[in-house]
Amino acid sequence: MAASTQKTSWADDVDELEHPKNEDFIDENGIRTVVEYTVNDEGKKVKITRRIKRTLQKSIVEHTVAERQKWAKFGAEKGKKAGPDRATTTVGENVALKLSAGNKVGEAEPAPEENVKQQLARAGAGKVVCRLCKGDHFTAKCPYKDTLAGLETADAGLGDDDALHEPAAAPAVGAASSGKYVPPSMRGAGGARVAGESMRGSSGRDDLPTLRVTNISEDTQENDLRELFGIFGRVARVYVGRDRETGYGKGFAFVSFEDRAAAQKAIDKVHGKGYDNLILSVQWSQPRPEQR
DNA sequence: GATGAGCGG
Numbered sequence: 001m002a003a004s005t006q007k008t009s010w011a012d013d014v015d016e017l018e019h020p021k022n023e024d025f026i027d028e029n030g031i032r033t034v035v036e037y038t039v040n041d042e043g044k045k046v047k048i049t050r051r052i053k054r055t056l057q058k059s060i061v062e063h064t065v066a067e068r069q070k071w072a073k074f075g076a077e078k079g080k081k082a083g084p085d086r087a088t089t090t091v092g093e094n095v096a097l098k099l100s101a102g103n104k105v106g107e108a109e110p111a112p113e114e115n116v117k118q119q120l121a122r123a124g125a126g127k128v129v130c131r132l133c134k135g136d137h138f139t140a141k142c143p144y145k146d147t148l149a150g151l152e153t154a155d156a157g158l159g160d161d162d163a164l165h166e167p168a169a170a171p172a173v174g175a176a177s178s179g180k181y182v183p184p185s186m187r188g189a190g191g192a193r194v195a196g197e198s199m200r201g202s203s204g205r206d207d208l209p210t211l212r213v214t215n216i217s218e219d220t221q222e223n224d225l226r227e228l229f230g231i232f233g234r235v236a237r238v239y240v241g242r243d244r245e246t247g248y249g250k251g252f253a254f255v256s257f258e259d260r261a262a263a264q265k266a267i268d269k270v271h272g273k274g275y276d277n278l279i280l281s282v283q284w285s286q287p288r289p290e291q292r
Numbered sequence: 293g294a295t296g297a298g299c300g301g
Contacts, residue, residue, distance in 0.1 A: 128300075140299065214294055239296050252294050286295055 024086040208236050208256040209263040212285035216240075217276040218249040229255050232269065233262025254285055 073080050131139045132148040142148065213225065222238040229235050237256040240249050257263040263284075271282040 131300085138300065210295095212295060241294075241296060244297090250294065252296090254296060281294095288296065 207287070208258065209260040210237075210254050210256040210285040210287075211263055211266060211282050212252060212254055213270075214252040214281045215278050216249065216251055216253055216280065217278055218251060220249055220253065220276065222253075225253055225255055228270070228275065229257070229266050232257070232266040234258040 132142045239254040241252045
């Protein structure tokens with residue numbers, strides 16, 4: 001084992017051979033671009049370009065970690081400047097772990113069923129096929145969405161034919177006896193659903209009383225606006241218009257209230273008022289173009 | 293001055 005001094009690691013060799021040089025830089029907008037070269041299943045070389053917008057969080061690094069970053073480098077890196085050298089070090093993004101009900105742990109390979117889906121997908125490669133009526137539009141835009149949507153679940157217990165022939169009529173209660181769980185909002189596609197219509201169909205959060213707030217500073221956050229408008233009533237939704245690339249605000253936002261009166265009050269009170277050294281403009285928003 | 297993202301392969 002008295003070996004010759006091999007300074008480079010085996011990993012270096014592999015990288016050199018297989019891949020052209022990877023790139024990693026941050027442009028003037030603060031957008032980081034990472035270019036990777038890799039080899040795919042078919043043995044073809046693939047170039048992967050990822051553009052990562054800067055994070056708006058002020059402090060994403062724990063104090064103790066920040067301290068450590070100031071340590072002088074040692075060993076082979078001795079004398080190099082502080083901070084990760086992108087040529088040798090991969091810096092991971094912060095990963096937020098999201099847990100949700102029904103999350104499948106360690107979900108393995110696709111079931112046989114999956115192949116069917118894939119075949120369907122391939123048959124219409126590049127085409128749009130509605131899952132509900134097989135038309136050439138997105139499911140979300142299906143003209144029969146309202147009538148067919150709830151039936152997807154109910155069908156299973158009913159047999160497709162009947163349901164499709166008489167959609168609006170009333171597959172109704174039968175579904176309940178199928179043994180399959182049907183959420184309350186979906187029960188009784190015909191009559192009973194009218195009562196619960198507010199949740200799912202065409203109405204719902206889309207027609208919440210919404211204000212457009214303009215002339216906000218570019219770093220105004222959703223929370224700032226919640227805070228500002230929350231005093232008038234329950235705020236259902238806040239959207240801040242941002243540049244998708246940079247993450248900077250574009251100077252406007254939408255604030256939806258649950259209660260129209262509260263929204264009106266907010267207009268009266270906030271429109272023309274100063275905020276962040278800017279004069280806010282608050283008015284009713286125009287509904288976004290057709291979205292069903 | 294400015295009227296939303298993303299879903300769907």
